Amino acid sequence: MSIVVGEDTKLVVSGLTGREGSFHGLRNRAYGTYLAAGVTPGKGGQDVEGVPIFDSIAEAVEKEGANTSMIFVPARFAAPAIDEAIESGVHTVIAITEGIPVLDMLSTYWKAKEAGVRLIGPNCPGALSPGKANVGIIPAQFFDPGPIGVVSKSGTLTYQIGNELKQAGTGNSSIVGIGGDPIVGSDFIDVLALYEADPETELIVMVGEIGGDAEERAAEFIAAEISKPVVAYIAGFTAPPGKQMGHAGAIVSGSSGTAQAKKDALEAKGVRVGESPTETARIAAEALRG
């Protein structure tokens, strides 16, 4: 098994006829992901390298059995595209788009909740289950199959840690990028619960950063619900208050959302927190060897 994406993923890509959408959609297919369809309104009936294009996601669900939607639509049109995916009948929506207004996501979040659809992102690199499926922009070459589940707010930082795990001779059950926006469809706790239930995952690496309280909530959740070992890393100790550090959600507001508070909260619940990506990978690899 694996989580979020796997051998049963049937992917439909919104924006497959666009530059980014086709590049990454076809890259995902080359990795082995089953790419069922693409969607671009007005281009139904065409194809992209043999992948049929439909006018709507619902049509792709009906005709090709798509169950997972990936959104590559530009920011100002993305929230309606995610809403369309939520209503289309897929069980998972992965939104890569960066820069969606947060109040748009506020209503989209509740639509997904109500429909019982798993929303990952936005502003995320997607999800990869090594050897099975890749949906999004994660460079799969840095990850081998293995027993470590990774959940992260950041893309490149995850590649850095994944590569160090690979060099340490281990690998991953899945890698899930939850995104760096203030409001994301799935938080750390949602993904931690999936890893807890996944028999292939023996240890979880959680990569957080400044802003919000998702890490603090995760600390409480880990203490109450997670039996598997968790190793964490937090970025942004040097970030000054009031400054947005690249990600829309990466901001210390007054005295809340600091890296130190997150580290303290996790350590108080017995979670080991690495000082650097390198140390985090080392702790994880050692913990696995027992």
Add this chain to the structure above:
Amino acid sequence: MDLLEYQGKQLFAKHGIAVPSGEVAATVEEAVAAAERIGFPCAVKAQVPIGGRGKAGGIKIAADAAEARAHAEAILGMDIYGPRGEGPFRVERVWVEGGSDIAAEHYASVILDRGEKKLLAMVSARGGMDIEAVAEEDPAALVRRHIDPTRPFTAQVARPIVEAAGLDEDVRDGAAEALAKLAEVAVAEDATLIEVNPLIVAADRQVLALDAKVTIDGNALYRHEELAEIADAAEDPQEAMAKEKGLTYVKLDGNVGVLANGAGLCMSTLDVVAQAGGAPANFLDAGGGSKAEAIVDALTVIASDEKVTAILFNIFGGITRCDEIAKGIVAASGQIDLRVPLVVRLDGTNSEEGLEILAEADLADLHQETTMLDAARRVVELAGNAS
């Protein structure tokens, strides 16, 4: 993006929230003229995007034109630091505001609660002071209620909140109306934080917003043209240059220039530099799929900060190709005078090709390291002590 007080009040007025009359002034003469039109007593208030202005001497009451002149002369051009050491912010403008007869000072806010994924309305009868301190001392004094995203937040829905906060009976309708309108401003203007401290009850029992702290979602500026203009106005030279070039850059205090790809990796790089004993000069995310031209732009921005004495490049290539990054470094060294040593760590996609390009170019004062930690130690050594 944080609005200045007067910009926030203009938004409030647009949505029908009562605010004292006032005018913005950029010079002493303008301030005096505004004060004479408004009448005395009036307040001369520094316009900087931080709290604690009063304590810093940025808010003064003028009883006549001579005092208005003296206050404007003192406040315009002063540097104000925030309560947590933010800044300094130079005062470019003052807001001259009519005096209010204050019967009571309360607190009201509407903020985005990221954890709960809802807007959160907060009201306290104890306004006019640090609300975090009030909440700590007496949690019951700050009433917090989430706004149901599925139904309209009307004055009627807001009324139990101001009741629970214990506001006087005769001002509850006015305060509930104001609270509902704050939520309306949040939704209509894409504000993630709106704080009014104090929300006052005047002698005539009218409810007015005496201050305004408003944060607008930068991702939504495309649909608020007038706010986008405000965003362009208030920035430091490097931040403005970076924005023009489409780079994500944040100025910091130190002397180690930093460039990395990806926001998370960049934050992590700053931390590792600090752990190695250095002080980062900036955050700069070169982004995914960076091309050579973007690297030239990024180095131009970083090197234009005179404090910088060494630069660290920390790249983990995913979609970004290290050979493109290396070409960018070579191109930049031919186009601009970097004047400081450069430490480069390239890993990931096409890193070998990238390292070869750098080796062939044989640039002066370029130092290669293979790991992030070694690269951080090296750049701190080369940067020397921050002055």
